Each structure stands twice: as structure tokens, then as C-alpha cells.
Amino acid sequence: MREILGRRRRLRFRRKRGPVQLEAALHCAAEWEWPVLPGVGLKATPGTSQASRKSQRAQQSHQSESSAGPAGSGGDRGRACACPDADCVVPGAHPFDPGILAASTDERMVRWWWANRPTAPIILATGGRAPCALSLPAVAGARALSELDRMGMRLGPVIATPTRWSLLVAPYTLERLGELLFVKDRVPSSLRFHSEGGYVVLPPSETGPGQVRWERAPLVGSAAPWLPDVEAVVDALVEASTSAPDGGSRLTY
Template sequence: MLVVEDTIGAPRQLTGQLLDTAVRYAEESHWEVLSGTWLEDEHGGSPRCSCAAPACPAPGAHPTRPDWATQASGSAVAVRHMWHKQPRSSILLPTGRTFDALDVPEVAGCLALARMERMDLPLGPVICTPGRRLVFFVLPGATAKVPDLLRRLGWPPSSLDLIVRGEGDYIPAPPTRMGNSGSVQWARQPTALNRWLPDAEELLSPLAYACGREAAAVRSR
């Protein structure tokens, strides 16, 4: 069973916590941070995204403007300014800068995570999303190398539900609340010990195996 860690990424959606957490990501983890959309609670109904799109694909957790990549900042002053403008904003972390991310289904991610720990592989932070995904932080550059690495391992990239998030993409960070599903949480929180991220190649074999196993299980149902 996955145990999420309730420290930096506690699931409480408090405006002060969002600001404080976003600042800590910038100051302590040295990540660039971006404020995103937020959820508007409806009386007697489901929360809706602040973008007001009726079929929003990521309610409460996407950028608010098309030039979002230029707005992200690692400056604590800039981050405070973002959340003072809108305290309920979600916390988004652009990928392809200080880290890339390997995004896999939760079942496969938990299986791979347990195997990685048994193998004593180096691990960076790991996020658990309400959409039942696990997101592993790795060194930048994963987008370019992962498809070839998967082929060498015998896995056609299109056969696996393994998404590489790199330049031009982003991930929601704890404690961002997403739709009706809950809040983003840490499966493995950022610490001084895991600041040095693994290369994607170090984690890809257990992740590919777990994703392949999950895909086979889905097909057999």
C-alpha cells in the first residue's frame, strides 16, 4: 500500500499554506514555480475550475495564460507576488528545467517504487496525484533519451503508459487540489538527501517492467 507523506505536501487546501509551500519550493529546493488556476467551490455542486471552461481537462491545476513558461520563477519575491495576487492558485512546477518527470499509473508506480527500494536505487522526490498517477523526478534530458532506452529494453514506447514530462510541460505540486479527486501529495517528499536526482536511465527498467505488467493485466481483464 502506498503511504503518502503529510509534511510539505499536506492535503489541506489553505491559502497561507499554498504561499508558504510555493516559497519553500523556490528557496529550499531551488525549483522554478508557477501559480495556476484554482477551484471555485459551488454551493450544492462540484467545484469548478477558475478558468470557467465547462469541460476543463485539469480542473484547478493548469496555467492561466499561454505564455506561462515565461512567468515561472525561482525567486521567492516573485513567488510571493504571484500568490498575493491570487492566494488560492495551484502550485505548478515547470519540467525540463531543474528536473524532468516520469509519469506512470499508480499501480505500476507503486510496484516499481517497491522494487527500486529493494534494489537500493537512488530516488528523487515522487508525487502521487488524485488521478492515480505516480510522478518520479529525474534529471533533465529524459525526453530525448527515454524512447531509445525503452527500445533497448525491448519495450516499444507506444506500448507503455509512461509519459515523460520535459521542456514545455509542468506538473502540479502538493498541496494543489484537483477537481473532485483530492489533493496532490508526496509519496517521497523532497529532502536534502534526495536533492541530487537520478538519471532516467537508472529508474527506467523497473518502471517499464511495472508498466508492461500493468498493461498486460488490463488487456486480460
């Protein structure tokens, strides 16, 4: 009987736990001074049962934990983006209302946003004094991290979704990025850049493709995560891309 009662207490405790997005958003905004805002989120599609949605989320969670990215790329078939666009290509994973310019580090604003929408994805507005990012398709991202580790490249936090992996880097301007890319003979075509005016989704958000997680989490207790310079990361990615034995690219997908 004691064991059963203990188990019931644990189950009650688990049921009381609410969404963790607020805590994560507050940490990013107040501790790290990263400007954030809530993403548009997801809505249930007609005819999809709650049990079916739970099963789909459980399957995606298992795939993201047991695979280096490519699995689970089919998205959450039971839910769609909450924005008016029926054909949204980034379901749940973008700002809508408020817009990206509303991103803030103000604790009161962050609390108000997530008090009204507790499960909203956390959107980081990149650029300015905030981190920027380079992103790759999940398969290429996993290969890139392996290559960069082999090369001894020091990386900062890395965000993983079932479809894309994002490497956070120190802030850079579009002008500097243009100069950096101009001198390169070749840059992986799968590489995307997230600078001023852009954004990335932060863990532990849930979007259409699935759960957002840290592939390389920030160090616990650090005042703010260390971020590498964009030039060093681009140079390493270009080298990793062109170092395949057959002359092809290791970062294809």
C-alpha cells in the same frame, strides 16, 4: 476552566493559519531553484453548499491517507476548473494566466503571485535545469514503487495525487528520451514523460481530483533534493513491468 481556555487559544491559533502554498512555493523557488508559477485553481460549481464542499474534501483527505492511490479518483464533484473550459480534463492542475513560460525562481515574483492568489496550486515547470518527471496512474504508481523498492532502486521525491503518481528525476532532453526509448522493446503504455515544456503539480496543492501530497518527501534540510537519472528509472520500470509471473505487466491499471 483552564482547560477550556487553553482549547480556545488553540482553536484561535488554528483559525489564524493561512494557506501554506506561499511557503512551499518560496522554498521550491528560493532554496531549490525550481521554477514555479501558480496553477489555475478551482471554482465552486453552482448549487454546491460550503458544508458539502468541506465534507467532500474531508472524505478525499481520508481516502488519500488510507489508500495507495486508487481511492478518491472521482475528483471534487463540488468544484470545477477555474479556466473557461467546462470540460477541462485536469481541473485546477494546469497553468492558465500566466502561462508556463512565466515560471520563475524569483522570490519577489513568487510572493506577488501567491499574495494575490493564496490558495493557487503550485506548478513546477519541468525541463531545462529543473527536475523532470515520469508519471503513472495511481494504482500503477503504487505497484511500481513497491517493485522498485524490492529491486533496491534508489528514488528521489515522489508526488502523489488521487489519480497519478509522479517520480521526479534529473533533467533530460527530449532528444535523449527519444534515444532511450528507441532501444526499448517495450515501455509501459501507462507511463507519461514530463520534460521541457511540461509541468507537474507540487504539494500541498489542491486540484480537482483531490489533494496533492509527497509519497516520498524530499529530505529535510537538503540544499536541493537528490534526483535519479531518467535512464536508470526507465530501465527499472520496464523490468518491473515485464517481471509479472504470468508474462503480463505489473504496471497495468
